[in-house]
Amino acid sequence: MDQPWHYLVLLGAFVIVLSFAMPKRSRPSAPVGDMELALEQFMQSIEEENKELANIVGAAQREQKEALSSSEQRIAALEKRSEELQRRYVELEQQLGEQIKLHQAEVAAKLSELGSRQQVHADTGAASPLPAEEEMPVSDRISDRYADLLAMHHQGKSMEYIAKKLGLNKGEVQLIVQLSAQEERHRA
Template identity: 30%
Template structure:
């Protein structure tokens, strides 16, 4: 029941009780009737106040439940928004370590299979320089030890003059650098990378220092 309806009923009860009071009473009768009326009025007011308190408590409880449900929904929406933002900020999946190792090994093998020509251009070593006719196990040259080949290669490398391997092979490149050409211009002229040109210049300086110390 709405509060205004309770107030209206209370006023109606007061009017009814006021009309029922007899106007012609003795003093004793008037005193007893007044006490009874006061008692009934107090009971009515207590009942009315109790009803109002119950209604107020029910409204407060309903408001608390509604507010709690609203807070729960807001927390869920915030959590979902944070998950979406985290997924958007996450970078691409990193390359596994095994794939990186395989890629580095492949790059190293390709770098080892390339040699410098006299002009400073890398020429990959392939099977065209090998013997097109494979040796069979029955042929005399098929049983040559691998150690003899490795020893011959090391001896050939040791007998190469370091000055001739750099100063003579890259004489034109070093001459251009001595004339003031930049490493970018030299690399563009010979079709090389800038790092290769800098490596050749560094080797030439080291050889010059080694010759001066001898």
């Protein structure tokens, strides 16, 4: 065994036995090139989906900005309209107040004139300008013509309620109530 070829044969036999004894390494089912190609395609599809998603988000943001802008414009227009209506309301309220004052002044003037006439007639002994209850036809008495109005007034309803319910002006209701009270005093 001193010869070198024996060593070589023994070494060769050992390598062969060892090669059979060791488990074989499994080869990948797909070559590495196919894997790289699949990864590139996957990355490409992800990038395309990201671009589509970015476009969708961008479009949604633009729509939201447009809607917000439109809403702000409508709000500004409504606020302007509200201010105009408020100003108009104040003007109409002032005009109504002035008309009520004028109407009340006219009624007061007529009542004072009527009172002064009655005073003059009472002082001179002349007949009263208002006929007595028995002389006055039933349909000419205020309490008969406006019985429903006076009934509501006696129930404690407000002048505004009565005017609204009967479709009259508040000043008219006040005048009818005052004239009815004056008529009652003359009958008494």
